[in-house]
Amino acid sequence: MDSKPTLKDVAALANVSVSTASKALHHTERISARTQRIVFAAAESIGYRKSNEGRPTRAHSGLIGLVTSDYNGRFALPMLNGAESTLGASNHAALLMSSRGSPSLEKSHIDQLAAQGVDGLIMIQDTTGPRDALSLSETRGLPVIYAYAPSSDEDDCSIICDNVGAGFQAIEYLLSLGRRRIAVIAGTESFQASKDRVEGALRAFRYYDEQAVDIMYDIWSEEWGEHAALSLLDRFGDVDALYCLSDEIARGAIHGIMQRGLSVPKDVAVIGHDNWFVFSTNSHPTLTTFDNNIETIGKISAQYLIDAIHGHPHHGITTVECPMIVRESTEASRKTPLQGSGKIFSHNSKRRGR
Amino acid sequence: MDSKPTLKDVAALANVSVSTASKALHHTERISARTQRIVFAAAESIGYRKSNEGRPTRAHSGLIGLVTSDYNGRFALPMLNGAESTLGASNHAALLMSSRGSPSLEKSHIDQLAAQGVDGLIMIQDTTGPRDALSLSETRGLPVIYAYAPSSDEDDCSIICDNVGAGFQAIEYLLSLGRRRIAVIAGTESFQASKDRVEGALRAFRYYDEQAVDIMYDIWSEEWGEHAALSLLDRFGDVDALYCLSDEIARGAIHGIMQRGLSVPKDVAVIGHDNWFVFSTNSHPTLTTFDNNIETIGKISAQYLIDAIHGHPHHGITTVECPMIVRESTEASRKTPLQGSGKIFSHNSKRRGR
Numbered sequence: 001m002d003s004k005p006t007l008k009d010v011a012a013l014a015n016v017s018v019s020t021a022s023k024a025l026h027h028t029e030r031i032s033a034r035t036q037r038i039v040f041a042a043a044e045s046i047g048y049r050k051s052n053e054g055r056p057t058r059a060h061s062g063l064i065g066l067v068t069s070d071y072n073g074r075f076a077l078p079m080l081n082g083a084e085s086t087l088g089a090s091n092h093a094a095l096l097m098s099s100r101g102s103p104s105l106e107k108s109h110i111d112q113l114a115a116q117g118v119d120g121l122i123m124i125q126d127t128t129g130p131r132d133a134l135s136l137s138e139t140r141g142l143p144v145i146y147a148y149a150p151s152s153d154e155d156d157c158s159i160i161c162d163n164v165g166a167g168f169q170a171i172e173y174l175l176s177l178g179r180r181r182i183a184v185i186a187g188t189e190s191f192q193a194s195k196d197r198v199e200g201a202l203r204a205f206r207y208y209d210e211q212a213v214d215i216m217y218d219i220w221s222e223e224w225g226e227h228a229a230l231s232l233l234d235r236f237g238d239v240d241a242l243y244c245l246s247d248e249i250a251r252g253a254i255h256g257i258m259q260r261g262l263s264v265p266k267d268v269a270v271i272g273h274d275n276w277f278v279f280s281t282n283s284h285p286t287l288t289t290f291d292n293n294i295e296t297i298g299k300i301s302a303q304y305l306i307d308a309i310h311g312h313p314h315h316g317i318t319t320v321e322c323p324m325i326v327r328e329s330t331e332a333s334r335k336t337p338l339q340g341s342g343k344i345f346s347h348n349s350k351r352r353g354r
Numbered sequence: 355m356d357s358k359p360t361l362k363d364v365a366a367l368a369n370v371s372v373s374t375a376s377k378a379l380h381h382t383e384r385i386s387a388r389t390q391r392i393v394f395a396a397a398e399s400i401g402y403r404k405s406n407e408g409r410p411t412r413a414h415s416g417l418i419g420l421v422t423s424d425y426n427g428r429f430a431l432p433m434l435n436g437a438e439s440t441l442g443a444s445n446h447a448a449l450l451m452s453s454r455g456s457p458s459l460e461k462s463h464i465d466q467l468a469a470q471g472v473d474g475l476i477m478i479q480d481t482t483g484p485r486d487a488l489s490l491s492e493t494r495g496l497p498v499i500y501a502y503a504p505s506s507d508e509d510d511c512s513i514i515c516d517n518v519g520a521g522f523q524a525i526e527y528l529l530s531l532g533r534r535r536i537a538v539i540a541g542t543e544s545f546q547a548s549k550d551r552v553e554g555a556l557r558a559f560r561y562y563d564e565q566a567v568d569i570m571y572d573i574w575s576e577e578w579g580e581h582a583a584l585s586l587l588d589r590f591g592d593v594d595a596l597y598c599l600s601d602e603i604a605r606g607a608i609h610g611i612m613q614r615g616l617s618v619p620k621d622v623a624v625i626g627h628d629n630w631f632v633f634s635t636n637s638h639p640t641l642t643t644f645d646n647n648i649e650t651i652g653k654i655s656a657q658y659l660i661d662a663i664h665g666h667p668h669h670g671i672t673t674v675e676c677p678m679i680v681r682e683s684t685e686a687s688r689k690t691p692l693q694g695s696g697k698i699f700s701h702n703s704k705r706r707g708r
Contacts, residue, residue, distance in 0.1 A: 070431065071431065072427065072428065072431060073430055074426065076427055076431055077424065077426060080450065080452050084452060093467070094449075094451065095449045095450075096434065098435050113447070223636075223638075278633075282575060
C-alpha cells in the first residue's frame with residue numbers, strides 16, 4: 001500500500017460501514033466485541049493509525065486503568081499515590097488491577113477495564129527491562145502509558161527512572177569525597193537496571209579519568225553483597241568505597257566490611273539503590289541510596305495520559321531523575337539530618353528521545 | 355420513638371417524598387448530592403436501617419471500591435489480589451484507592467467511588483487496632499467490609515487475622531519441641547497485634563501449665579529485637595526459645611543470639627510473625643513465622659461484600675487463621691522443604707462472634 005491507510009480502507013477490509021469502523025476504533029458507542037475485534041485486526045494489519053483530527057467527541061468516563069505486574073506493592077502503591085494526586089485534580093479516578101506478571105491476566109484485565117469504559121491505561125512493571133508493546137487490538141485503541149519499564153516500541157510513551165544518571169552521580173559523589181579505590185557490586189547482569197547503573201558508573205570513571213577496582217555481578221541479595229564485599233576486601237585491601245546496585249546488596253556488603261574489622265564509612269563508604277526503608281533507614285549505619293522516585297513517575301504518567309486522552313499524546317521515553325539521599329554510610333560526621341530522611345540531592349525530571 | 359422507624363419517617367423528616375427518600379437511600383437513580391446528604395442525615399438521626407425486603411432492584415455497576423490506608427503496599431496488593439480472584443468470578447472489577455492514613459482523603463475517596471457508582475466498599479487498614487466505623491452518610495448507604503482491622507461498631511462486618519490463635523500456636527509448637535525456657539519479644543504495647551498475640555501466648559502457657567521467662571515490649575524494629583535478645587540472654591542464660599511478634603524483631607534477635615556465640619535453632623529456637631520475604635526467606639537461618647494470610651482476607655472480604663450487595667449481609671468479626679510456616683530457625687535438621695516455602699501448618703478460616 002503506497003498511500004497512508006485510511007478509515008475507509010479499514011472499513012472495507014473489516015466489511016463494515018465507515019461509521020461502524022469509526023465507532024469501534026473510538027469507543028463512541030457500544031459495538032459488539034466481535035465487530036470491535038475485527039475492526040482492530042483490520043486496522044492493525046494495514047498499519048492504520050488513528051488521527052486526532054476529526055475524532056468524534058467521546059464522553060469521558062473519568063476512569064483510568066492501572067495494571068501492575070508488581071506482586072508485593074513496592075512499586076504499585078507509590079505509583080498509585082502519584083497518579084491519584086494528579087488525576088484527582090482533573091476529576092479522574094484510578095482503577096488499579098494486579099496482573100501478577102501474567103501476560104494472560106494482563107490481557108483479561110485490560111479487557112475488563114475497557115468494558116468498564118476507562119479512558120486510558122497505565123501499565124506498571126516491577127523491573128526495568130523493556131516490555132512487549134501492546135498492540136492496538138490488545139488496548140482496544142485506548143491511550144497507554146508505560147511506567148517504570150519502557151515499551152519495546154519507541155513510538156509509545158514510556159516514563160522510567162534515569163538509572164544511567166544515578167550511576168554517574170554515585171561515582172561522581174564518591175570521587176568528591178576523596179575516594180579513589182571504588183568497586184561496583186551489581187545485581188543480575190541481564191537486568192536493565194544493572195546495565196544502566198553500571199553504564200552510568202563507567203561514564204563517570206571515564207569522565208574523571210579514574211578506574212573501577214572491579215565490577216562484580218550476581219544476584220539481588222544481601223548474601224551476595226556480603227560475599228562480594230569479603231571477596232573485594234581480600235583481593236584489594238585498599239578498597240575505600242562500594243557502589244552497590246540495591247539496598248539489599250549494600251546491607252550485605254556492610255556486614256562483610258564489619259566482619260573484616262573495618263568501619264563504614266570511615267574505611268569504606270557504601271552507597272545503595274532503591275531507598276527501601278526496610279534496608280535504608282531501619283538499621284545502622286543508615287544507607288546513602290538513590291530513590292526511584294516512583295511517586296513522581298506515577299504523577300507524570302497520569303499527566304501524560306490525561307494529555308493523550310485530550311488528543312495531545314506524548315511519544316518516546318521520558319526519564320525521571322532518581323534523587324540521591326545521603327545518610328550515614330557515606331558521611332561519618334553528619335549534621336542534623338533533615339527530618340531523619342537524609343539530604344536529597346537534586347530532584348527533577350528531564351526528557352530523553354523525542 | 356417507640357416503633358421501628360420507617361422510610362416514611364425518614365421522608366417526612368427530610369421533607370422529601372417517600373419515593374425520593376427510597377431512591378436516595380438505594381442509589382437507584384441520580385439524586386442531587388444535597389438531597390442525598392439530607393436523606394442520609396435524616397435516616398441516621400432516627401436510627402433507620404434499610405430493610406432488604408421490598409428494596410428496589412438496582413442495576414449493579416460491577417465495580418467494587420477498595421480504600422487502603424497502607425502506604426507501602428505490603429497489605430494492599432495481596433488484599434487486591436485476593437479480592438480480584440473472587441470478584442473476577444462474579445464479573446466485578448476492583449477499584450483500589452489509597453488514603454495514606456488520612457481520614458479526610460478516605461472520605462473524599464469514598465465520595466469519588468460513590469460518584470463512580472460502585473456497588474460496595476472494602477476498607478483496608480495496615481494495622482490491626484479497631485478503626486472508627488463509617489456512618490451511613492459517610493458511606494452513602496453502600497455496604498462496607500472492614501478488612502485487617504475491625505470496625506468499632508460490632509454490627510459491621512469485619513475480616514481480621516486470628517492473632518490470638520497465632521500466639522497460642524507459637525507457644526504450643528515451641529513446647530512440643532521440648533523448649534521450656536521461652537521468652538516473648540513483643541512490639542509496641544499499645545498495638546492490638548501485640549495485645550492479641552501476647553494474649554494467645556499467655557493462654558498457651560496457662561493451658562500447658564508453663565510460664566514465660568519474660569515478656570518484653572518496645573517497638574517493631576530489628577534493633578529492638580537484637581537489644582531484647584541480648585538482655586534476655588544476659589539475665590536468663592538458659593533461655594531456649596524466643597517468640598518474636600514480627601519478622602524484623604526475630605531477625606534482630608537472631609543477630610543478638612549469634613553475638614553471644616550461640617546458634618539458632620540448636621541453642622535458641624526463634625519464631626517471627628508476618629512472613630515478610632525480606633526478612634523471612636532472604637537470609638539464613640530462614641525464619642519460622644506466621645503468614646497473615648492477607649490474600650485470604652481479601653477473598654473473604656470480597657465474597658462477603660458480594661453477599662451484602664445481593665441482600666445477604668454478614669455481621670460481626672470473622673477471623674482468618676494465620677498459618678505457621680516452619681523453616682530453619684526452629685528446626686535444625688529439616689527434611690526437604692516444600693517448594694522452598696516451608697511447611698504450612700493448618701489453614702482455614704473460622705467465625706467468631708455472631
